[in-house]
Amino acid sequence: MKYLDEYRDPAIAKTLLAEIRQRVTRPWVIMEICGGHTHSIMKHGIDQLLPPEIELVHGPGCPVCVTPIEIIDKALAIAARSEVIFTSFGDMLRVPGSSRNLLMVKSAGGDVRMVYSPLEAVNLARENPDRQVVFFGVGFETTAPGNAMALLQAKQEGLANFSLLASHVLVPPAMRVLLSSPSNRVQGYLAAGHVCTVMGWQEYEAIAEEFRVPIVPTGFEPLDLLAGILMVVRQLEEGRHQVENEYGRSVSREGNRPAQAVLAQVFEVADRKWRGIGMLPASGLAIRKDYADFDAEKRFAVDAIVVEESSRCQSGAILQGLLKPNGCAAFGGDCTPEHPLGATMVSSEGACAAYYKYHHAR
Amino acid sequence: MALNPDDFTCPLPIMEYDTIQLAHGSGGRLSARLIESMFLPRFGNETLNKLEDQALLDLPAGRLAFTTDSFVVDPIFFPGGDIGDLAVNGTVNDICMSGATPLYLSTAFIIEEGLPMADLHRILLSMEKAAAAAGVRIVTGDTKVVDRGSCDKIFINTSGLGLVPESVAISAANLKxxxxxxxxxxxxxxxxxxxTSRKGLSFQSRVKSDTAALNGLVMAMLAVSTSIHAMRDPTRGGLATTLNxxxxxxxxxxxxxxxxxPVRPEVRGACEVLGxxxxxxxxxxxxxAVVADKDAEAMLGKMRTHPLGADAAIIGEVTGANPGLVTMRTAFGAERIIDMPVGEQLPRIC
Structure with missing residues (x-):
């Protein structure tokens, strides 16, 4: 078992595609929530293989893309301080704030380091007691437990020089907002497999019922995506709207209970701003009062920074599935991965970057 | 610790210092001792041993290939190689991608004070071995030592000269x-x-560097046909960048x-994990290499008989359509663009 080839078998893909074609009788709009899905779809060309009745629209599930520009500016302000070692996942380093990005802060002398895990940042704090180590904790329910664990460890060990700049958002509130919008076109969801691995799918049952949409937690390999699409199509054609799990090898209804417990201990649900979408009530996670000492926004007094988005970037419409990246006037011209106007062009999971990388000449 | 036969055949010379000092780059007595004890025993040859400011070379008539490259890899020792053999192989490969036979190398070292003498020795040993394997001679060199923090352990520059056979005209502009x-x-x-060998990654991988001199393989290929249209070693930026x-x-x-x-399963796994x-x-x-359709099968067959070409494969073809564009037919029959990368690839969040 190699966990790759098994899920990339062209013969099985053909069978799944044939069944999708056979089931479809009319047009359907399906949203893949997760940016990881979008990239996999583009990389393997799945959108080119589906029957014309099925339109895939790309959802807001790219953690880099929905992180508000003012958090980036806060990160830049903290990273530029001489006492700080600023740590981040690689993705965030090139994301533009209002005037520059973390890589530019680094070349100007800031101590910005790419890490692979927040626990690595905790190690750095242990090894550098005379420096302030900050981890940029961005993402959905997927990355939040790791960041919570870092805070737990720091607090247990009394690592006063560690702090977290947190910007966590939650998927279900965004799904509700999209479905409630008068301009909504989405008729079925491929739910993000990794988010569901942590949170399970109980939360989605109410959404499926209330908005009468099928929701299928789906994995990231091409066969996962085709199977997920088939499961949504079957439900749509049969007039059903349930939560059905495609990603059985990773996702259970309850999710990962220990991870959820760590999350609840460190974070509480709070209102959050989404880049391109705006403030959504109860749509994110904030650090609880008990851990406020480890909140980088408070420690470095950057909570007053407020920034507005570039008006030329239409990532909001793109993240809501209202506009395809190549429908944006700036796409590929004024906005490229080298000179991105917004985060959807920067992140490896951003829909604009995916279109540019795999299909820009079309 | 496993025994290394080199530890017996080439012991670390007895030096007054067990780390590099600023004075080793001063041009004075310590510099001379470093060269005599560490460098000459490894690279020594008629030309270098004269210790003149320049190498004097008798070259046959013909076209020369001349190239230079600097090596700043971190970590300096990695699975499958180190900065030393990388510095030799890298320049040898740049020479022989023109079809040239590599002959001579220069080496210049910029060393951070405090580098363990044992590390330098290990690097020089692997350069000696790599040069011998590639059949090139190191004929001139330079060493500078800089303050701690002014460079990262050791940087190496190598330049090289090679002789291009007549009738060979390999160029990126020759694709048909x-x-x-x-x-x-x-x-x-x-x-x-x-x-995967950098600090901070918590999975142990079996991935080894492929660092090797390709001039032997190139010689074998030229024996099949001298009309190879284009050839490069896809280093930084990878295969996608070279093809673009x-x-x-x-x-x-x-x-x-x-x-x-062709991608090794363990490499593909590591790539997937890191995005x-x-x-x-x-x-x-x-x-x-890009070759005429009629030569392709014979070329492939010959490459596969060479140890460095055992996994060689025909991976695509040149078309008149979409000039300037590299595309990939996916396993599912779709097509996508293989673009130039913008910067270094950054591992993704999740």
Whole structure:
């Protein structure tokens, strides 16, 4: 078992595609929530293989893309301080704030380091007691437990020089907002497999019922995506709207209970701003009062920074599935991965970057 | 610790200091001792031993290939190699991608004070071995020592000279529609070996760098046909970048077949975990050649008989359509663009 080839078998893909074609009788709009899905779809060309009745629209599930520009500016302000070692996942380093990005802060002398895990940042704090180590904790329910664990460890060990700049958002509130919008076109969801691995799918049952949409937690390999699409199509054609799990090898209804417990201990649900979408009530996670000492926004007094988005970037419409990246006037011209106007062009999971990388000449 | 036969045949010379001092780069007594004790025993040859300010070389008539490259890899020791053999192989490969026979190298070292003498010795040993394997001589060199923090342990520059055979005209601008694209083996081994051996990654990988001198393989290929249209070693930026350069220079399209590109399973696994595309990852012992359709099978057969070409594969073809564009036929029959990368690939969040 190699966990790759098994899920990339062209013969099985053909069978799944044939069944999708056979089931479809009319047009359907399906949203893949997760940016990881979008990239996999583009990389393997799945959108080119589906029957014309099925339109895939790309959802807001790219953690880099929905992180508000003012958090980036806060990160830049903290990273530029001489006492700080600023740590981040690689993705965030090139994301533009209002005037520059973390890589530019680094070349100007800031101590910005790419890490692979927040626990690595905790190690750095242990090894550098005379420096302030900050981890940029961005993402959905997927990355939040790791960041919570870092805070737990720091607090247990009394690592006063560690702090977290947190910007966590939650998927279900965004799904509700999209479905409630008068301009909504989405008729079925491929739910993000990794988010569901942590949170399970109980939360989605109410959404499926209330908005009468099928929701299928789906994995990231091409066969996962085709199977997920088939499961949504079957439900749509049969007039059903349930939560059905495609990603059985990773996702259970309850999710990962220990991870959820760590999350609840460190974070509480709070209102959050989404880049391109705006403030959504109860749509994110904030650090609880008990851990406020480890909140980088408070420690470095950057909570007053407020920034507005570039008006030329239409990532909001793109993240809501209202506009395809190549429908944006700036796409590929004024906005490229080298000179991105917004985060959807920067992140490896951003829909604009995916279109540019795999299909820009079309 | 495993015993290394080199520890017996080439023991670390007895030096007054067990780390590099600033004075080792001063040009004075310590510099002379460093050269005599550490460098000459490894690289010594008639030309170098004269210790003149320049190497005097008798060259046969013909076209010369001349190249230079600097090596700043971190970590300096990695699975499958180190900065020393990388510095020799890298320049040898740049020379022989023109079809030239590499002859002479220069080496220049910039060393951070405090580098363990044992580390320098290990690097010099592996340079000696790499030069012997490639059949090149190191004929001139230089050493500077800088303050702690002014460089990262050791940087090495190598330049090289080679002789281009008559009738060989390899160029990125020579691709023709219908040509076949051949890669000499599995891609992305070097880059992933470096990435997975850096501090901070908590999975143990078996990925080894492919660093190797390719001039032997190139000689074997030229014996099949001297009309190789284009050839490069896809180092930084990987196979995707090299093919984009070919497509742009020759104003042709290149279509790759996803299933045909050889990638080791452990490399593919590491790439998947980190969210990195192997097409953009560096190689240090692979070449990509573009040859006429009629020569392709014979070339491939010959390459596969060479140890450095055992996994060689035809991975795509040149087309007249979409000039400047590299595309890939996916295993599912769709097509996608293989673009130039913007910067270094950054591992993704989740």
């Amino acid at each position: 529609a219908g040509d076949k694209v051949i890669v000499s083996g599995t891609i992305a081994d070097h880059g992933m070996a470096i990435l 350069e070919f497509a742009a220079s020759s104003k042709v399209g290149i279509v790759l077949d996803e299933g045909a590109v 990195i595309d192997p097409l953009y990852v560096a190689n240090e012992g692979k070449l990509v």
